[in-house]
Amino acid sequence: MRLGSSHWRQDRPWFLAVLAIAALACAPVAAIAFLALGAEAGVWSHLATTVLPAALADTVMLLSGVAVLAGSIGVVTAWLVAAHDFPGRRLFEGALLLPLAMPAYIVAYTYVDLTEYFGPVQSVLRFAFGFRSRQDYWFPDLRSMPGAICLLGLVLYPYVYLTARAMFMMQSSCVIDAARTLGAGPRAAFFQIALPLARPAIAVGVALALMEAMNDIGAVEYLGVRTLTVSIYTTWLNRGSLGGAAQIALLTLAVIIGLIVLERWARRNQRYASQAQRQRRMTRLRLTGGGASLAVLACAVPFALGFAVPALRLAVLATRATLAEGLPDGFALALSHSVILAAIAATLAVAFGLTIAWSLRVTRTPGLHGLARLAGLGYAIPGTIFAVGMLTPLAAVDNAANALAKAWFGFAPGLILSGSGFALVLAYSVRYLSVAAGSIEAGFQKISPHLDMAARNLGRTSLQTVREIHVPLIRPALGTAALLVFVDVMKELSATLLLRPFDYDTLATLLYQQAARGLFENGALAALTIVAAGLGPVLLLAHLSRPADMPSLSRASAGAML
Amino acid sequence: MLKRLVALVAGAGLGLAASAAQAQEVNVYTYREPALIKPLLDKFTAQTGVNVNTLFAADGLEERIATEGAGSPADLLISVDVARLTRGVELGIAQRFDDPVLDKAVPAAFRDPEGFWYGLSSRARVVYASKERVKQTTIRYEDLADPAWKGRICIRSGQHPYNLGLFGAMIAKLGPEKATAWLTGLKANLARRPSGADRDVAKDIAAGLCDIGVGNTYYVGLMQQDPVQKEWAAAINVIMPTFGDSGGTQINISGMILARNAPNRDSAIKLAEWLVSDEAQRLYAEVNFEYPVKPGIPLAPAVAAFGTVKPDTLPLTEIARTRKAASEMVDQVGFDN
Numbered sequence A: 001m002r003l004g005s006s007h008w009r010q011d012r013p014w015f016l017a018v019l020a021i022a023a024l025a026c027a028p029v030a031a032i033a034f035l036a037l038g039a040e041a042g043v044w045s046h047l048a049t050t051v052l053p054a055a056l057a058d059t060v061m062l063l064s065g066v067a068v069l070a071g072s073i074g075v076v077t078a079w080l081v082a083a084h085d086f087p088g089r090r091l092f093e094g095a096l097l098l099p100l101a102m103p104a105y106i107v108a109y110t111y112v113d114l115t116e117y118f119g120p121v122q123s124v125l126r127f128a129f130g131f132r133s134r135q136d137y138w139f140p141d142l143r144s145m146p147g148a149i150c151l152l153g154l155v156l157y158p159y160v161y162l163t164a165r166a167m168f169m170m171q172s173s174c175v176i177d178a179a180r181t182l183g184a185g186p187r188a189a190f191f192q193i194a195l196p197l198a199r200p201a202i203a204v205g206v207a208l209a210l211m212e213a214m215n216d217i218g219a220v221e222y223l224g225v226r227t228l229t230v231s232i233y234t235t236w237l238n239r240g241s242l243g244g245a246a247q248i249a250l251l252t253l254a255v256i257i258g259l260i261v262l263e264r265w266a267r268r269n270q271r272y273a274s275q276a277q278r279q280r281r282m283t284r285l286r287l288t289g290g291g292a293s294l295a296v297l298a299c300a301v302p303f304a305l306g307f308a309v310p311a312l313r314l315a316v317l318a319t320r321a322t323l324a325e326g327l328p329d330g331f332a333l334a335l336s337h338s339v340i341l342a343a344i345a346a347t348l349a350v351a352f353g354l355t356i357a358w359s360l361r362v363t364r365t366p367g368l369h370g371l372a373r374l375a376g377l378g379y380a381i382p383g384t385i386f387a388v389g390m391l392t393p394l395a396a397v398d399n400a401a402n403a404l405a406k407a408w409f410g411f412a413p414g415l416i417l418s419g420s421g422f423a424l425v426l427a428y429s430v431r432y433l434s435v436a437a438g439s440i441e442a443g444f445q446k447i448s449p450h451l452d453m454a455a456r457n458l459g460r461t462s463l464q465t466v467r468e469i470h471v472p473l474i475r476p477a478l479g480t481a482a483l484l485v486f487v488d489v490m491k492e493l494s495a496t497l498l499l500r501p502f503d504y505d506t507l508a509t510l511l512y513q514q515a516a517r518g519l520f521e522n523g524a525l526a527a528l529t530i531v532a533a534g535l536g537p538v539l540l541l542a543h544l545s546r547p548a549d550m551p552s553l554s555r556a557s558a559g560a561m562l
Numbered sequence B: 001m002l003k004r005l006v007a008l009v010a011g012a013g014l015g016l017a018a019s020a021a022q023a024q025e026v027n028v029y030t031y032r033e034p035a036l037i038k039p040l041l042d043k044f045t046a047q048t049g050v051n052v053n054t055l056f057a058a059d060g061l062e063e064r065i066a067t068e069g070a071g072s073p074a075d076l077l078i079s080v081d082v083a084r085l086t087r088g089v090e091l092g093i094a095q096r097f098d099d100p101v102l103d104k105a106v107p108a109a110f111r112d113p114e115g116f117w118y119g120l121s122s123r124a125r126v127v128y129a130s131k132e133r134v135k136q137t138t139i140r141y142e143d144l145a146d147p148a149w150k151g152r153i154c155i156r157s158g159q160h161p162y163n164l165g166l167f168g169a170m171i172a173k174l175g176p177e178k179a180t181a182w183l184t185g186l187k188a189n190l191a192r193r194p195s196g197a198d199r200d201v202a203k204d205i206a207a208g209l210c211d212i213g214v215g216n217t218y219y220v221g222l223m224q225q226d227p228v229q230k231e232w233a234a235a236i237n238v239i240m241p242t243f244g245d246s247g248g249t250q251i252n253i254s255g256m257i258l259a260r261n262a263p264n265r266d267s268a269i270k271l272a273e274w275l276v277s278d279e280a281q282r283l284y285a286e287v288n289f290e291y292p293v294k295p296g297i298p299l300a301p302a303v304a305a306f307g308t309v310k311p312d313t314l315p316l317t318e319i320a321r322t323r324k325a326a327s328e329m330v331d332q333v334g335f336d337n
Helices: A003-038 A044-082 A089-095 A104-114 A120-129 A147-179 A186-215 A216-222 A228-237 A241-266 A289-325 A331-363 A364-382 A383-409 A421-431 A433-444 A448-456 A462-473 A477-493 A493-498 A509-515 A520-544 A556-561 B002-019 B034-048 B061-071 B084-092 B099-104 B142-145 B159-176 B175-188 B198-206 B217-227 B230-234 B267-275 B279-289 B315-320 B323-333
Strands: B025-031 B051-054 B078-079 B117-130 B212-216 B236-239 B251-259
Touching: A003 A089, A003 A331, A003 A364, A003 A383, A003 A421, A044 A089, A044 A147, A044 A186, A044 A228, A044 A241, A044 A289, A044 B078, A044 B323, A089 A289, A089 A520, A089 B099, A089 B315, A104 A120, A104 A147, A104 A509, A104 A520, A120 A477, A147 A186, A147 A216, A147 A289, A186 A228, A186 A241, A186 A364, A228 A241, A228 A383, A228 B159, A228 B267, A241 A364, A241 A383, A241 B025, A289 A520, A331 A421, A331 A433, A331 A462, A331 A477, A331 A509, A331 A520, A364 A421, A364 A433, A383 A421, A383 A493, A383 B061, A383 B117, A421 A433, A421 A493, A421 A509, A433 B034, A462 A477, A462 A493, A477 A509, A477 A520, A493 B217, A509 A520, A520 B061, B025 B034, B025 B061, B025 B267, B034 B267, B061 B078, B061 B084, B061 B099, B078 B084, B078 B267, B084 B159, B084 B251, B084 B315, B099 B267, B117 B159, B117 B198, B117 B217, B117 B279, B142 B175, B159 B175, B159 B212, B159 B251, B159 B315, B159 B323, B175 B323, B198 B217, B198 B230, B198 B236, B212 B217, B217 B230, B217 B236, B251 B267, B251 B315
Parallel strands: B025 B051, B025 B078
Antiparallel strands: B078 B251, B117 B212, B117 B236, B117 B251
């Protein structure tokens, strides 16, 4: 839909708003690119000969492992709950999302705590078999590459599950039933029809999971895996080269972009029919006997390992620590900070995402589209580097304002943007913009352009059209976007540590301080609360993402986000 | 709604900025965990009435101060590891303290000859040895590369500043080639891939995974206080290693720099002087199990039990100077792989 030039004047403020948001979102990445330009020569000769081959290999192995594990868990469970009926299916539908509330670093700490020599698992083993020392038996060490792949895969699979399930539920009504009618067995229906059709959606989920795996430093470093992200930190902190670190950060972006391009190239010859306008609930295949047991097992294991086990362990540790020492200092305040920041950031990210999605709908400026995608990639950059990239433009604005104020009024107000909660809120809403924008764009694509035209013909302005037509129709998509951002902000640690004001803690920073001192047990309550606070939104998300209401992330968002 | 929200956030920001501009306070950026320095800062506030605002982070505080530039509220930066202090100086975010009280309290070995940074406490990089399986009571750092220890040593990541301090000292003493050979030998002796932290070394020794390991002194005191970790501490002895037969034990410091644009310079100096007072130095010893930099302050009993530490004479600036080379050497040897 192309708006006539008479509408241009009316739409110009929106267009400018999008430009401003895109500029804002691109600022940290641009600042990092600028830092990369300033790297001294010689950084790369060392990196290329010693670090990069190993780091690149580790990164590729970690990402492939996570892609395979998170991808297969996500797809299989999504297919099971979407296309089958078995005992507990409705329960699993929501429960399978819960690992989303688990920050990867918390899961890493918890599992190492559980499975280490003095932890309950090995203690029981020793007691049961009469072993006397670690030399007497073999036990897998989680602080390893396989350990990292398993733990990250277990908490990141819900991104794939969420996107794949929405897709399976939409497509199935017509195609799958048709395939079944034509005599395709359940296996053929899945591998030849459902899976290829869901591929763009699965790619979106896997891409989100990989970006998270890529930017992770806490879990990966703790588990002793040397990814490119770890090289970023050593280059920056141990070799004093922020510029070199910025260059590696850009390289990680290139890896992510490469993966996305590769996936798109692999399916270049495939076309995906537009979705059915009217959705009919698909006939779920009823599983009985062994099939049903297998399905229950396939859903129960990821839920148990990705959520129930670590959550229970945290609950035990938290209870023990709280009974012994009471609530940690500043706990209530940190909780309120986390919730308030997450709520404001979610609102802001949705507002930004809505503006972008709406503007993409009406203006179709290709450059703008590309710019928005580019800004979203900041998600793959490690949090601390992202925070430095965020500080640079904010502090520049602050200092310019101070210089002006001093010249005009003889008074400098101090750092208003970079020294306050504003920096945090802005960083969150920009970092998670791609998450929000993706869901909202998907929502928009379900609204027929005829509605817009009708509204405009009836004399509504563009703003009124959004408010009276679009927003009510895509409310579930807005909700999904807000909840995803909310949960992500609750979990965020590295950018928060560096950007926060004086004496200001969130649950994540409170936990980190305990864990950094080796007192993970005392941080367990904060960890559990992060998980609990994420729980509500995730359950709501499970409700919102039922296609009866509105599929949140779907094939449409696949197109939009990639 | 968006406008109202932005106004709200900006308003909150203004409020925060305004509250940070009051008199009689000092702003501390710190890499030391709040729980470690809070008892010190609380005492300072109680005695002087000067309020201390703290910002704790894991990395990047120098960059934050640098980008904040002229408007930066930072007064003091407190950090562990001498190389981090000198990096702040190199980034141009520090100014000289120019304070005779500090010069008098802190021995020359624990402060910058140029006067930009001062040590507040020190710690030794020592060997944890299994009480059960290791009988010797002396060891040289060079011995860690001796094949007699094959498959028996645990250590954290080679890229951690504590290890880089030790490896850098090796480079300064032996030269890059011999240091590389030493690190290669150490790598060959490891029982497991470097990971975890110093406490995990003690834990792995207690678990029988390795016989000796490398760790900092104060962790032993901290572990003894923890109901779970005291079992790990009980399994090890602390051996004070030496460089060669005549050298001393490798020492690193926690310390401070004064921010170049410190808005509360006077209060910051007051706090700096207080941190090297007898009372504060005693807290460093008792609460954190560190070695005070000020001579004559008694050690915590747990630390005194390790025996006398004979600090190596290599200047701390050498540890900072060799940092980059040490980090590159770790990559070259593939120490963490």
